[in-house]
Amino acid sequence: MVPSQVAANCAKRKAHGVGDSPSKKAKSDIPGYNDSPQEEYDIVDRQFYPPEMENERCKQYNTSAIERPIETFEEAQRETQSERDKTRVKDAVVHWFKCDLRITDNKALHLASAKAKSRSVPLICIHIVSPQDYKAHVTSAVRVDFVLRTLEVLKEDLAQLDIPLYVETVAKRKAIPNRIFELCEKWGASHLYTNIEYEVDELRREALMTRTGVSNGVAVHAVPDTCVVAPGELSSGTGNQYSVYSPWFRAWLAYLHTHPHQLDLFDPPNKNPEDARRNFKDLFECEIPEAPENKNLTDEEKKRFRSMWPPGEHEARERLGKFLSEKVHHYADARNIPAGNSTAIVSVHLSSGTLSARTAVAAARDANSTKKLDGGEKGIVGWISEVAWRDFYKHVLAHWPYVCMNKPFKPEYTNIQWEYNNELFQKWCTGMTGYPFIDAAMRQLNHTGYMHNRARMAVASFLAKDLLIDWRMGERYFMEHLIDGDFASNNGGWGFSASTGVDPQPYFRIFNPLLQSERFDADGEYIRKWVKELEGIEGKAIHDPYGRKATKAAEKAGYPKMCVDHKESRERCLKRYKEGLGRDTA
Numbered sequence: 362m363v364p365s366q367v368a369a370n371c372a373k374r375k376a377h378g379v380g381d382s383p384s385k386k387a388k389s390d391i392p393g394y395n396d397s398p399q400e401e402y403d404i405v406d407r408q409f410y411p412p413e414m415e416n417e418r419c420k421q422y423n424t425s426a427i428e429r430p431i432e433t434f435e436e437a438q439r440e441t442q443s444e445r446d447k448t449r450v451k452d453a454v455v456h457w458f459k460c461d462l463r464i465t466d467n468k469a470l471h472l473a474s475a476k477a478k479s480r481s482v483p484l485i486c487i488h489i490v491s492p493q494d495y496k497a498h499v500t501s502a503v504r505v506d507f508v509l510r511t512l513e514v515l516k517e518d519l520a521q522l523d524i525p526l527y528v529e530t531v532a533k534r535k536a537i538p539n540r541i542f543e544l545c546e547k548w549g550a551s552h553l554y555t556n557i558e559y560e561v562d563e564l565r566r567e568a569l570m571t572r573t574g575v576s577n578g579v580a581v582h583a584v585p586d587t588c589v590v591a592p593g594e595l596s597s598g599t600g601n602q603y604s605v606y607s608p609w610f611r612a613w614l615a616y617l618h619t620h621p622h623q624l625d626l627f628d629p630p631n632k633n634p635e636d637a638r639r640n641f642k643d644l645f646e647c648e649i650p651e652a653p654e655n656k657n658l659t660d661e662e663k664k665r666f667r668s669m670w671p672p673g674e675h676e677a678r679e680r681l682g683k684f685l686s687e688k689v690h691h692y693a694d695a696r697n698i699p700a701g702n703s704t705a706i707v708s709v710h711l712s713s714g715t716l717s718a719r720t721a722v723a724a725a726r727d728a729n730s731t732k733k734l735d736g737g738e739k740g741i742v743g744w745i746s747e748v749a750w751r752d753f754y755k756h757v758l759a760h761w762p763y764v765c766m767n768k769p770f771k772p773e774y775t776n777i778q779w780e781y782n783n784e785l786f787q788k789w790c791t792g793m794t795g796y797p798f799i800d801a802a803m804r805q806l807n808h809t810g811y812m813h814n815r816a817r818m819a820v821a822s823f824l825a826k827d828l829l830i831d832w833r834m835g836e837r838y839f840m841e842h843l844i845d846g847d848f849a850s851n852n853g854g855w856g857f858s859a860s861t862g863v864d865p866q867p868y869f870r871i872f873n874p875l876l877q878s879e880r881f882d883a884d885g886e887y888i889r890k891w892v893k894e895l896e897g898i899e900g901k902a903i904h905d906p907y908g909r910k911a912t913k914a915a916e917k918a919g920y921p922k923m924c925v926d927h928k929e930s931r932e933r934c935l936k937r938y939k940e941g942l943g944r945d946t947a
């Protein structure tokens with residue numbers, strides 16, 4: 362958000378007299394809220410969050426009648442700026458790692474290191490493991506495992522620079538800020554650096570920490586790093602946020618052309634003074650914890666995921682380098698083919714921060730013969746625009762924060778009457794819908810923690826439109842199982858596919874799962890890989906064994922019949938969407 366916009370929004374709010382927090386009355390007055398499907402199916406986790414927001418309240422965010430968390434945060438930064446600037450460096454400087462688990466091209470880490478060097482004091486790095494945070498954010502066990510393994514790599518890399526990485530488990534998420542301030546006090550640190558995360562809880566926490574830090578004698582510096590272009594930097598000619606990708610992307614490119622230094626990479630931290638190892642011996646000896654009980658994997662899962670997903674930033678950069686020297690040349694033509702192995706598969710690294718988006722885009726630009734972001738090799742230009750989608754969804758999250766509160770980007774889509782059929786939901790989850798392409802995709806997710814983008818779109822559309830199941834159940838299932846689970850991209854992808862989100866496919870565009878299968882897995886290679894029981898089925902029958910004369914083989918293999926008829930589902934879906942949106946159903 363550009364400062365002038367923040368100021369304008371604040372002025373508007375004062376005129377309306379509307380505050381930020383929902384009133385207690387509103388919370389307890391929701392009739393029968395314990396019985397609502399949103400709570401029964403964990404769409405709204407009442408242990409941590411208030412009941413589902415009214416559409417009216419979303420509209421108040423849209424008219425800027427309610428302060429957005431990013432505005433709260435920026436206000437806290439502005440109002441404490443001079444105090445923070447005056448804060449003298451004491452005995453150490455701290456960097457708090459969150460989703461930025463790398464030493465290369467990490468803005469907050471770089472700034473922390475420079476601050477430490479300016480007074481020749483040591484840099485101390487911390488990471489907090491919070492089982493409650495994992496629960497509230499529905500972080501998958503495979504993601505937690507990846508993060509913990511990455512911390513081992515990070516610890517070693519930092520140790521080579523005589524920088525300790527201290528990792529502590531803090532059970533209660535709300536206790537994290539105070540614990541960090543306690544540690545700062547213990548180490549005599551008066552400066553804490555961290556990179557901004559754009560989810561609602563995180564922005565509010567960082568706003569609070571920025572203010573309380575001042576009274577605790579700790580200058581908190583939360584800086585933009587996760588996006589190539591920070592949320593708030595781009596607005597349309599009329600000063601509004603873009604809600605359509607194409608004009609937003611043009612503005613993104615134009616911004617980078619006029620601010621080329623935004624693609625300059627940040628140097629890794631400096632080596633700590635020699636006495637750091639002696640003075641902080643206990644921190645160097647700190648062990649990376651095991652996964653908390655609520656995120657445990659079985660031994661078999663650990664082995665499987667560890668062989669598939671090597672951790673750390675070295676692996677990330679190697680993957681990126683290989684992709685840009687080989688696969689990217691076929692990316693434009695092959696990126697939609699799930700069996701093609703033609704994408705970079707770096708989402709786990711971008712979402713956990715073992716790779717910075719800036720590094721990815723700068724490397725793609727440098728690999729382009731034109732040395733440009735647009736123009737030149739089709740595959741490279743196309744890939745850059747895909748990485749930009751990640752930025753786009755984070756910009757959306759910052760400006761329309763209620764998407765982070767279980768509300769669709771278009772709140773009126775909450776009025777659609779969804780189904781909560783657990784039997785059908787389970788068939789979808791386990792890859793037993795009887796639609797081979799859909800089942801292959803879900804089994805890929807369950808086995809690897811990853812799913813190809815085309816397949817993600819197909820299964821999301823199938824859940825929301827063919828099964829008419831509340832898309833938020835699918836969104837949650839994805840977060841529970843993806844190794845690359847990222848709130849903004851996941852929510853954006855679900856909103857696109859269910860037509861409830863920002864710049865979505867129109868609601869009347871309903872993927873035909875059979876046509877998707879024939880178009881994007883023409884030879885059935887993807888299906889045969891993941892739906893083993895259909896391996897022996899030949900030719901086009903692989904897409905629909907019961908409808909294409911392979912009934913006996915499918916039955917023998919125990920493969921189920923289609924759980925719904927697409928033609929009927931399509932009609933039902935159109936009717937339900939129209940009813941929900943108050944459109945003519947005649």
Ligand SMILES: Cc1cc2nc3c(=O)[nH]c(=O)nc-3n(C[C@H](O)[C@H](O)[C@H](O)COP(=O)(O)OP(=O)(O)OC[C@H]3O[C@@H](n4cnc5c(N)ncnc54)[C@H](O)[C@@H]3O)c2cc1C
Pocket residue numbers: 696704705706707708709711712747748749750751754812813814815817818821839843845846847848850851852853854855858
């Ligand atoms: C329903 C649904 C849910 C999704 N959930 C997530 C998620 O939780 N985390 C996540 O990182 N991506 C998500 N995506 C986006 C996309 O599917 C993955 O980023 C992509 O499949 C990752 O594979 P890759 O690294 O090989 O991608 P590549 O094609 O090589 O693209 C490079 C990078 O660009 C970004 N990117 C590409 N496509 C998209 C997109 N459509 N939206 C946002 N960013 C994109 C990713 O960071 C990706 O790693 C979702 C998409 C859908 C349709």
